[in-house]
Amino acid sequence: GTEADNDLYINQAVVFIEDAIQYRSINHRVDSKSLWLYRWYYSRTCQWILSLTITIILALAFTEKPSSLTVTSDVRYRLPAWNPPCGLTESIELLCFLVFMVDVSVKSYLVGWEEFWKNKWLMAYILTLIVSLTDWIVSLSFFCAEDVRIRRILRPFFLLQNSSMMKKTLKSINSTLPEMASVVLLLAVHLSLFTMFAMLLFARTKDGQQDKEWVAYFRNLPDSLTSLLVLLTTANNPDVMIPAYSKNRAYSIFFILFTVLGNLFLMNLLTAIIYNQFRGYLLKSVQSSLFRRRLGIRAAFEVLSSLKETPANAQQSYVSVGALLQVLQKVEMDSRCKQAIMRSLKTWSCDQLSAAQFQKLFEELDKDAIKQHPPSPEYQSRFMQKMQFAFGHPYFGYLGNIVALANIVSICVVLVMDADKQPSERDDFFLGAINCFFIPYYLLEMLLKILAMGLKRYLSYPSNRFDGLLTVILLVLEIATFAVYGFPHPGWRPEFMGLLSLWDMVRLVNMLIVFRFLRIIPNMKFMALVVTTLLDLVKNLRAFAGILVVVFYAFAITGIMLFKGAVIILIFIFLFQTSFYIKKVVVLSFKEKCDFMAAFGHFQAEVIYCLLCLLSVNLICRWAKIYFVAWWLISSVIWVNLFVALLLENFIHKWDRRCHREPLSDIEYQRTVELMFRDVLEEPTEEELMEKLHQHPHLQLCR
């Protein structure tokens, strides 16, 4: 019946518009039941459950057997970690797998049979699930006593497949791989030629005194190769050349040449290549998002235009305003946008909308969300008006900054004075007394600002919210201190009471004061620019960070499997995120002499490695080398360069724009990546949109 048809069309339009808002693909089934399923699947609850499941399955590694989530990392003091009984984590895992199975079946059903065969990600998803389940059954049949658990390495895949941004980024990284591989090959050639040169140069001599370099670093091929590889990470930089250098200064030429060629040229070449490949990456990704949005809107228009019997002789298709209003009421979207569209619809003179008008209506979605701060209260009395003028003036804010600076300086002075005092000599009076002055000032400043601006306007500025929250916390801490330890006086050195000692309380308060000093950031132009760039970067980096987590997780689990003895390794590797850290660990992993007792007092990482070496045969040490070199390549070389490339891209774009746009006083733009590029984006043409629509596997358009 036409009624049912109309309902279907309305529902289709609703889903298409929601797709457009979320930048989703519209290539899914469009019959009534599928639409209901689709909206259910993309509802907040469902997506939230899915995310939770992924988090849970990833977090399982922290409680599973070879883990070490303890407070201290020192093996001497560490308590044994909690060891869950067999079947506990496994049953949680099974629950997660069930959720994933539902997820994959709904997804596969929604894209349709034909699309399913083209979609490699879905196939990989199913494959991963099958392998994981098989491994799970094997695991249970061995009563959790088996060593190799493949399904753990596969876990990060669930995170990967759930994010379209990450999939896109991965594709982009993938296309850079051939050129990266060329540079890595070049590095390998560089390394091997220099290794041969070094072996010929620092050969064993008849005089035992003369061949220190040979003994220490170039004893055989693997030694030479690792010596130079570590030199490439700059970790053993001067040490490796000192024996030869002290024999003859000219030997340093070899090492300088190697470092300049390898580190300065080839490593930076990698940066250049990755930057060159990623220059257009952000723009391209935003462009394709825009296309998806326009396509969704256009699809909604097309289904709505076939809703009512339009005159057959009409050249153009039209949509009635009423139908659109009906659709809009059903669409889940930002209420501000919805209201704006409704408003412009209601002032519409004509009853019908052409495709262009329809599209234009939804451009509201692309617009900057202009955030208008609420107005200040209007006071009647002259005195209040003067107060308002005085405390609403920027100079009052600057005064607050100066006071905060004075506070920091005074803390600094006290710290320097107290630096070498014994804890028993220490007098907490100074810091306490200082806080007695500053914290009330902060409170006063906050109250006066609220008086001048009104509470709503005050809270609408993020810097004020930051400021106010910290002030309230400081006040609470201060009152708690006074309540427990009394007012400060000279020789104020009370005994330990309550949850924290006075000294800890004072330290906490001071740390918060140091933190509060960050409120000066928006007042300094360059700093503000840098901070906004960094925040933008963090937004754009989410996909990269996700991929890093995936790689990192796989590495950590592989590490656990490789070095069975090393129970601390998972958490330890977490530290590698700094990526510079790895250098040292690589060096450590190459020091094959393990002096257990000496190492113990000296350096924790060494301890771990020595444990590794003691517990396992030499073969493991070699595996450790390969493992760490691979991790160094991925985290330190490739990921850091990707990061630099993105930072360059973001920063240069921002810097260029800074000159074009003058800052508006009272309006803040909530900028998204999409908006940042709006000037350079190309609108998709009518033909492109219609061609894409006609390729839709499930939607049959009338014309």
Added chain:
Amino acid sequence: GTEADNDLYINQAVVFIEDAIQYRSINHRVDSKSLWLYRWYYSRTCQWILSLTITIILALAFTEKPSSLTVTSDVRYRLPAWNPPCGLTESIELLCFLVFMVDVSVKSYLVGWEEFWKNKWLMAYILTLIVSLTDWIVSLSFFCAEDVRIRRILRPFFLLQNSSMMKKTLKSINSTLPEMASVVLLLAVHLSLFTMFAMLLFARTKDGQQDKEWVAYFRNLPDSLTSLLVLLTTANNPDVMIPAYSKNRAYSIFFILFTVLGNLFLMNLLTAIIYNQFRGYLLKSVQSSLFRRRLGIRAAFEVLSSLKETPANAQQSYVSVGALLQVLQKVEMDSRCKQAIMRSLKTWSCDQLSAAQFQKLFEELDKDAIKQHPPSPEYQSRFMQKMQFAFGHPYFGYLGNIVALANIVSICVVLVMDADKQPSERDDFFLGAINCFFIPYYLLEMLLKILAMGLKRYLSYPSNRFDGLLTVILLVLEIATFAVYGFPHPGWRPEFMGLLSLWDMVRLVNMLIVFRFLRIIPNMKFMALVVTTLLDLVKNLRAFAGILVVVFYAFAITGIMLFKGAVIILIFIFLFQTSFYIKKVVVLSFKEKCDFMAAFGHFQAEVIYCLLCLLSVNLICRWAKIYFVAWWLISSVIWVNLFVALLLENFIHKWDRRCHREPLSDIEYQRTVELMFRDVLEEPTEEELMEKLHQHPHLQLCR
């Protein structure tokens, strides 16, 4: 008289054209005598003498008193360096100063009085000379026993002022300074806030076991600051956090946050800023060179056009072909270009040249020097033709590469086998026998290629020259080996004879073979691209390298003056060019505990620092800190980032062009920076040129 006038005009034109060729400014005196002086000053001999003087005065530091140019760097074995008598280096210095005085007077005279007062470089030059001479007199009057020699620090200025490229680059760096300073300020804020946080976090506790972190790294404000500053250089990366980390893993958050913010964000922000500033740098500098060239040519045209009595009613000025020929004969320029211009002048139909035609004629200067390889010889006999085809074919070259690879692999195998053998057990037969096969093959390959291509064509390829030269050297070495030690046979272990032992000979031959393997580079497309980029970069980096030398020299001399005891420091600091090296030295300079005897056997740099600390008071150690931090900032942070920026610029430009231009088989372009940018350069307009010409301080144009 007109005759004298005509001569003057001709000479002016000659000098202007020479200015254009060398991209020099034309703002100098243009009367007859000055022109003679100008040409004399810019003659090759004069410029060569000036360069030699600069080299000599810079090299003096190696022989002056606190220097240590010895073979070994080990203070135990080192012979005392030669100490020149007082007055020797000083008299050489005086000679150099005399040359500089002549240089500065000629330069000042040539630019003219008015220009002189505007030229800050010249004034600084004179000031430097005055200070240096005063210091020299003081030095002699103390019989070379004085400590502080300011003139040594000023020496690199002579290098700086003599290169227009370096002055330009310095100006460019100077304009980037404000933004770099912002980031450095940001870094300082970051550092100081985190230092305060750390001092509050890792405070002294009552339990002596718990405050290891405080004892080791955060004892007082300077300690905390340096601990975190060194963490910024990643030199003490895991060590600094291990005591806290082993107490509670959560402490690592502090260090990770610090490293991520400081190292990943702020440091890379510096790269982004410098890259952003330098993006247009090369283009701008090439553009201004082009303007100078066009201006010189135009000035030559203008003076030549006023040479003959042209009809007064002529709208345009013309230059006669005869006058230009006369000028060209006097001009010193590349003979290829001169002949090309002469040729096109002789085929000129008209007797007169307009300004545009004149300019067009000299565009020959901008053209790529197309290098046509000489043709192969044409043989009559069919056999020879077949030979020529076979050995001139690229496959024959590939065969040569494969043989070279086989040689490398065989050397590698022998090295691995011999790795752990005692020198007395070692048998040189294998390597000798291998060389007996490969070196004759290389000789044969060279001869066959010469046969196929003819000697001239063979030598016209750089790769063949490289190949041939190495083959000849290898052959000579091999013959010498056989002559001295006889033919190889099993158990070939002769006694030491002649200049080198057999083992050294064999090693030298094998090193050359490894080096010869680089001939494969032009055969691999990506490698060739990388290598040409690197070569381009080296060309463009000359100015930067010069500035680095200037800064480095000043630092080294300051170092000598600051640490009087440390005699090795000058050469030692040379090693800092690797710029990663400094990290370690900074760390060392912060380790204030000096265990003299332990350090002695361990590590040379430490020895130096301990010497420093022992010989001087603690104050010097603090100076050393500041000194090393300043050097780290300049060499490692700023210079490396400048390098990365230039590399990015060069590489991206090259990469973009690679797609546009297909490689031509037999034509090689000798590319200069100017040519690389030719597509994007803007030609200066007629008006700009004429305006600039009318501003010339010495040239009075008729119209």
